[in-house]
Amino acid sequence: MKLGFHYGFGNEMKNSYFTHTNSYYKLQLYYALKSGKKFNYELLLQPEFNHATHQLLNIYFIHPNEPNYIEKRQKFSNLRNVKEYVLNLGFIIRKPISKSISIYLLGSVGPMIIDNETERLSEGFAFSDVLALGFSLKKDKITFDVRPNIRHVSNAGLQRPNLGFNTVNVEFGFSFSI
Secondary structure: OEEEEEEEEEEEEEEOOOOOOOEEEEEEEEEEEEEEOOEEEEEEEEHHHHHHHHOOOOHHHHHOOOOHHHHHHHHHHOOEEEEEEEEEEEEEEEEOOOOOOOEEEEEEEEEEEEEEOOOOOOOOEEEEEEEEEEEEEEEEEEEEEEEEEEEEEOOOOOOOOOOEEEEEEEEEEEEEEE
């Protein structure tokens, strides 16, 4: 088992309707499932705190047929702070390159609570999905990671609105054996 800490940041994929930036902190708990000849397999538990800023740029995204559309246009066109509390469970397929270097593919999903609604996502319960390609360097007992990733946040249609966000991120971190 390993314990780690990561910091990351990113932006919404380019669009003209809104801006969305995020930064986050993750604790990482790794559990080795299997070490094979070519690949290693791990489970990953990731509690995460995410701080985002969001702003509607194109007020016409909110249509006149929506209730209180003028009020919503004014509300969502102001820069908003959004906090997310996430608990992702991930699976890693790791390919060792040498004794100290490896690359890996990570997929994770988990529930989250969002504290502020936007025109794209309601306040409350949602999900965070992450797909990452990472690079690790082990130096003595510490492993350093660089992990570019794509993250999707939505509420799986449980509430309206549910358009969600798609961000491109990069995170940096370290872990050590426990």
